[in-house]
Amino acid sequence: MTDLVAYYNKFNEEKRLLSRHGQVEYNTSMHYIHKYLDKLVEEGSDREKLKILDIGAGTGRYSVALAEEGYDVTALELVKSNLGQLKKKGSSVKAYQGNALKLKRFEDNSFDLTLLFGPMYHLHTDEEKIQALSEAKRVTRPGGILLVAYVMNDFAVIQFAFKERHILESVEKGHLTEDFHTTSGANELYDFVRLEDIDRLNEAAGLCREQIIAADGYADYMRQTLNALTEEEFEWFLKYTLSIAERSDMVGASSHTVDILRI
Secondary structure, three states: OHHHHHHHHHOOHHHHHHOHHHHHHHHHHHHHHHHHHHHHHHOOOOHHHOEEEEEOOOOOHHHHHHHHOOOEEEEEEOOHHHHHHHHHOOOOOEEEEOEOOEOOOOOOOOEEEEEEOOHHHOOOOHHHHHHHHHHHHHHEEEEEEEEEEEEEHHHHHHHHHHHOOOHHHHHHOOOEOOOOOEOOOOOOOOOOEOHHHHHHHHHHHOOEEEEEEEOOOOHHHOHHHHHHOOHHHHHHHHHHHHHHOOOHHHHOOOOEEEEEEEO
């Protein structure tokens, strides 16, 4: 956790989220957040009373936007510098410092929709991941929605091992299995998963999937191209990414995947 905090104290998370490839991830994820908020309303919830928890909220990209739409939003963030940026935005978000593995601040069944968008990137063991999922499940009411983001294995292999030409080093150090799954210690900060890994975690935590989506499709592979697009061209790319988000063949190829679960 110390290394993680040091990393985010130096890393400009706000800049990443506002980049073109970050906007693709945000646009797609917000589309599905709104879809399931609308679904909860259709099922009888009062929109004005819906409560949202953003675990690992970062600088508040999602939580602040949702609060500005009128939702009752609570945010939890581990890194003080990120939390400080969130609070400076002056929104109605109730923001606290905390760890995704211990949500003791919150009672059972407290929220209608919970976001677990950052923590699963940085948890290396199944035990930790299951604990984070179980805590998020505990604080979300029965019938509520949990959205969980992961960084996918094949993005890491293509980007780091081949595009950045670390394949020989990765093989020598044992950072890849024979079938090209990154090992737990391959990256000190990030952990990368495949769909079968996510399925195993859900089964262990007793979670039921509504759907799983590719949050950013090909965006992370083509950052320079996206930066060169006109605003009109980029709008079409956003539409394209939404159009392929639910395709099963995209889930493993996307750099970020969002698993949408019913409690």
